[in-house]
Amino acid sequence: MARRLFGTDGVRGVAGEFLSAELTLALARAATARVARSAAGNRPRVLVIRDTRESGEMLEAAVAAGVAAAGGLALLGGVLPTPAAPLLIGRYGFDLGVVLSASHNPFADNGVKFFGADGDKLSDAVEEEIEALLDLQPAQPAAIGGVSQLHGTLDDYLRELQTRFGGLDLSGRRILLDCAHGATYKAAPEIFRRLGAHIDVLADAPDGRNINAGCGSTHLDQLVDAMRAGGHDAGFAFDGDGDRVLAVDGNGTVVDGDELIALSALHLRAQGRLRGNGVAVTVMTNYGFHSAMAEAGIEVATTNVGDRYVLEALRQRDWAFGGEQSGHIVELGYAPSGDGIASALLTLEALGGSALSDRQGMEKLPQRLVNVRLPDRRALERAAEDAQMQAAIVRESQLLEGRGRVLVRASGTEPLLRVMVEAPSDDEADAVCGRLVGQAEAAAAQPAG
Structure with missing residues (x-):
């Protein structure tokens, strides 16, 4: 099943718009219900932490409501770094962890990340299960859950x-x-x-x-x-x-x-x-x-x-x-x-x-990274698959063999062809990158076959 909501790091978007309180509640309810299936009749215990965004308290309340509606106990740990979640899960044996954060994004965004009982982020397959549960009528738990503050989490x-x-x-x-x-x-x-x-x-x-x-x-x-x-x-x-x-x-x-x-x-x-x-x-x-x-x-x-x-x-x-x-x-x-x-x-x-x-760890080679923006995904595909583009990548890679490297890859989210070159000098990195960018633009300009 293709995932609709989860990206590479949870569900993320503008808080109050895409990431509404309703969606957040539904995600928390579905994730808790999934855990409850294997809880052997025990109430799932769910850790909830967040970062400092103004939307954090609203989404925290939505998560707590979703957990309780599925029969779980939401334990609110307050503002903590994301890596505190797996550590606290391991210390207290929580069944699930929820982190409300959009990492390095601007304040208007927020996100929902889930961690399993093993402290790992949930797998793609489990995230797909959670999405599937959103389409079903929520099952009524044997008893409504609860919400508690979890004190001392920073310590x-x-x-x-x-x-x-x-x-x-x-x-x-x-x-x-x-x-x-x-x-x-x-x-x-x-x-x-x-x-x-x-x-x-x-x-x-x-x-x-x-x-x-x-x-x-x-x-x-x-x-x-x-x-x-x-x-x-x-x-x-x-x-x-x-x-x-x-x-x-x-x-x-x-x-x-x-x-x-x-x-x-x-x-x-x-x-x-x-x-x-x-x-x-x-x-x-x-x-x-x-x-x-x-x-x-x-x-x-x-x-x-x-x-x-x-x-x-x-x-x-x-x-x-x-x-x-x-x-x-x-x-x-x-x-x-x-x-x-x-x-x-x-x-x-x-x-x-x-x-x-x-420090004496490594000597960095000069690196050039250019994002070639193309009109649409079709133009991106033409540029990435073009025979002359592929030949240029091979040619430049051979010239840099043992001294540097070339990496050309299509963005998975935008119509961008990312051209990266590392070479022993700034001038050589610039020259190689310039040639590859030119070839990419020429390939994208070719009429569709």
Whole structure:
């Protein structure tokens, strides 16, 4: 069955419009009813957490009503980073977790993400089951459920972080945090303080509408400027729901997920903690990462873009570490999801006493990424499948073999052909990218056959 509502990361859209209270209630009711089938007569216990968007309380109430209508007990954990959900599910044995967040999107958007009793996001098949239940008359439960506040969730989450990084002494370290006016605004400063760091914080005053607005991991300018002003060993920027992080060093240079993963992978291997001696990353990962891992003798698995594909690759190989260039980094020994705060702490653990500007993880190759916008999906298909376009990709790839790479792929959501080139120099990357973009535009301009 084709999914109508669920995307790659839950159900997401403008709150109050596409993502209405009615739809949110129905999703929560269907998901809880599905869990109740296998609950052996026990009332399903459902964790509900959210980020700082102004629509969060409305949707939280809708989820609570849906859970209770299906006979479950909704336990409201308040504002917490998304990665707190699997950790709390594991600690308390919840049957289901619901996170209300649209991650790095603007405040007007919101989303519903479900986590299973194992702490994983639900599979495509389970999401399809939930959608199918929306079309059916809801079954009347044996008894109406309830709604309760779950107190102490922030402390529980901080306790998990402190257990994982309790041996990390950040005394004397000066760290700058950008909390995106989002879900990390309390948790991130607190754990860094507990570990001894002197911290300064940007974007830690959410008002419901300023989440991700000119701040956080998608808008790094203010963090870059503050780092260039001096006085900090490292700066970290989280996204709105706290499942990813990017860094900035003392020179104002952005350190993306590729570099953070490389630095941490080398550290974990040196500590004998890189399970399977392998790392899973996506097709967007910089060629320099692959070179660094090959030199270190670390195996790399490459997946499609998306954290769920990284997780699949890790589980298939019984590995524990991987992530994306966007800063979504997974350490399965800690939690089955990306955690921006944990990734920042792992970076500092890997650095030892060094500043981020002294990192030695990988040498990034210059990368050029151009999105060629086409009139429609048919033009996109013509450009992607054109014989001359395919020949150009092969030709440019051969010219860069052993020195860089070419990646051309169609967007799954928009009529865009994404052309990415990595080469040893900026000039060569620009030249190769320019030739491929020109060929793509010429192919799209050809009349339909």
